Amino acid sequence: MSRMQREERAPVARYRWLAAWRDRVLLPLVGILLVAIVWQAVVMLYRLPLVVLPEPWAVVRTLAGLLPTVAFWRDVGVSLYEFAAGYATGVVLGVAVGLLLGESRTFRLTASPVIEALRFIVPFAWIPLTVLWFGTSYTGKIVLVAYAVFFVMTVSTTRSIMQVDPTLTRIGTMLGMGRMALALFVHLRAAAPAIASAARAAAAVGWIAVVAAEYIGASAGLGVMITNAATSLQTPTVIAGMIAMGLIGATVSAVVGWLARTRLDYR
Amino acid sequence: MSGAALAFEDISHHYGAGPDRVDVLVHVTFDVPAGTVACVVGPSGCGKSTLLSLAAGLARPSAGAVRWDGREVKLGPNFDLGMAFQQPGLFPWLTVRQNVAIGLRTRGKAKAEALATADEFLGTVGLSEFLDAYPSQLSGGMAQRVGIARALALRPRLLLMDEPFAAVDAFTRIKLQQELKALLRRYAPTVVFVTHDVSEAIVLGDVIVVMSQRPAGVQRIIPVTREDRDRSSASYARKLAEALACLGVTSGMGGE
Numbered sequence: 452m453s454r455m456q457r458e459e460r461a462p463v464a465r466y467r468w469l470a471a472w473r474d475r476v477l478l479p480l481v482g483i484l485l486v487a488i489v490w491q492a493v494v495m496l497y498r499l500p501l502v503v504l505p506e507p508w509a510v511v512r513t514l515a516g517l518l519p520t521v522a523f524w525r526d527v528g529v530s531l532y533e534f535a536a537g538y539a540t541g542v543v544l545g546v547a548v549g550l551l552l553g554e555s556r557t558f559r560l561t562a563s564p565v566i567e568a569l570r571f572i573v574p575f576a577w578i579p580l581t582v583l584w585f586g587t588s589y590t591g592k593i594v595l596v597a598y599a600v601f602f603v604m605t606v607s608t609t610r611s612i613m614q615v616d617p618t619l620t621r622i623g624t625m626l627g628m629g630r631m632a633l634a635l636f637v638h639l640r641a642a643a644p645a646i647a648s649a650a651r652a653a654a655a656v657g658w659i660a661v662v663a664a665e666y667i668g669a670s671a672g673l674g675v676m677i678t679n680a681a682t683s684l685q686t687p688t689v690i691a692g693m694i695a696m697g698l699i700g701a702t703v704s705a706v707v708g709w710l711a712r713t714r715l716d717y718r
Numbered sequence: 719m720s721g722a723a724l725a726f727e728d729i730s731h732h733y734g735a736g737p738d739r740v741d742v743l744v745h746v747t748f749d750v751p752a753g754t755v756a757c758v759v760g761p762s763g764c765g766k767s768t769l770l771s772l773a774a775g776l777a778r779p780s781a782g783a784v785r786w787d788g789r790e791v792k793l794g795p796n797f798d799l800g801m802a803f804q805q806p807g808l809f810p811w812l813t814v815r816q817n818v819a820i821g822l823r824t825r826g827k828a829k830a831e832a833l834a835t836a837d838e839f840l841g842t843v844g845l846s847e848f849l850d851a852y853p854s855q856l857s858g859g860m861a862q863r864v865g866i867a868r869a870l871a872l873r874p875r876l877l878l879m880d881e882p883f884a885a886v887d888a889f890t891r892i893k894l895q896q897e898l899k900a901l902l903r904r905y906a907p908t909v910v911f912v913t914h915d916v917s918e919a920i921v922l923g924d925v926i927v928v929m930s931q932r933p934a935g936v937q938r939i940i941p942v943t944r945e946d947r948d949r950s951s952a953s954y955a956r957k958l959a960e961a962l963a964c965l966g967v968t969s970g971m972g973g974e
Contacts, residue, residue, distance in 0.1 A: 618807040619809065621803070621807070622801075622803070622809075624774075624775075625795075625800070625869075626820060626821035626824050627795040627796075627797055627821060627824040627825055628824055629795065632824065636820075641810075717852070
């Protein structure tokens with residue numbers, strides 16, 4: 452590369468780095484800062500006491516104080532464990548049932564009324580029953596998360612299996628594949644990007660379900676931490692817990708999205 | 719290569735029922751002798767692709783029977799069969815060589831053997847440089863070559879081709895026709911080749927089966943000789959005029 456070419460290219464590379472820094476760091480920070488400014492203004496304008504709405508800085512200090520404590524990470528660990536177990540169960544069962552619904556007209560006609568009725572019962576409606584059946588153990592929360600995730604995955608999988616390009620089915624048949632091979636190696640694989648998108652949406656639903664379930668019936672977890680803080684009017688801890696919940700949820704969603712994009716999305 | 723032949727015996731086929739019934743094929747009868755190429759031409763929507771689906775066992779005729787090797791074709795996989803379509807239908811999540819190898823794996827070949835065969839056939843269609851490419855990285859003509867390699871790699875005794883060159887440009891089409899001719903000479907399967915292009919049918923076929931408007935029957939079967947295939951010859955022009963006249967089109971060549 453000639454010197455002239457290097458000189459022409461250098462500024463372009465520098466601007467590209469700057470543009471990436473602006474998009475990934477600066478603009479998101481501006482967004483967070485704007486929310487903090489509005490929040491601070493509301494507190495100052497209405498002279499709100501700490502117990503009603505603390506200043507952003509007080510919440511940041513509280514969150515920084517929570518981070519080194521064992522109790523905080525134990526609660527995070529419990530919530531993550533309940534989420535992971537329920538999410539994995541819900542995804543596996545949801546994809547399996549969705550595949551069956553997509554492949555078999557008989558099974559679809561038989562199971563659809565039950566599934567349609569159940570999927571409109573929000574997971575939180577089951578909380579009293581899960582407390583009754585499983586107490587405040589992890590199992591109840593795992594079941595609730597699996598339930599919430601199951602329907603998102605079932606509906607999306609069924610729909611995407613039924614929308615697979617029929618040419619791929621004809622090709623598979625021509626290549627000598629039977630019904631089972633077509634379902635597993637052609638239809639499921641072709642539907643994988645759509646199923647992966649659903650898995651990301653289901654992660655958000657599952658995370659919301661686990662924390663919501665902890666609000667009502669649990670002995671540990673982020674929901675319990677927030678409820679306990681609210682009972683003793685520690686509003687900064689409540690909001691710090693909520694922020695932690697949001698950050699962890701966003702991280703879980705990003706990890707699931709990354710796995711889906713790199714492992715399943717062939718587009 | 720083999721004694722097998724494909725026979726369409728008084729095939730009729732319809733979709734729907736009652737007032738929604740659409741008759742597609744009526745009393746279609748013709749044979750394709752082993753190792754020959756029958757090119758099926760006809761107006762759009764006359765049921766050419768349906769004919770292939772029936773031969774492939776992807777659908778059952780409403781009446782009549784399709785026989786392959788003397789046995790009635792049933793629904794389901796046929797291990798003697800290879801097919802190529804207008805859209806190559808490559809699996810987008812597999813590389814080029816995996817796309818060709820997958821049919822061989824389905825037929826019980828070991829992975830290494832299947833990949834070696836895939837490499838060989840991809841070399842035959844000039845794609846040795848693109849073994850590890852994904853379908854999204856190929857041009858239309860290249861994707862179509864992969865589709866043909868995939869069908870031929872199965873070493874099918876019966877090859878069904880549904881307008882495989884319809885979606886590529888004129889230059890690529892002529893090139894692919896030449897390549898296919900060479901491959902068919904080498905592997906000599908029995909072929910049914912559906913096309914809109916009468917000149918393509920003359921260049922590739924041993925016979926041209928001209929279908930009528932829907933509900934379609936066989937209007938005429940035109941034999942094609944080696945001399946007819948030379949695009950610069952008078953006999954090619956006469957054959958073209960004859961086939962076009964069957965389809966109700968005047969070529970303006972006057973048989974010259």
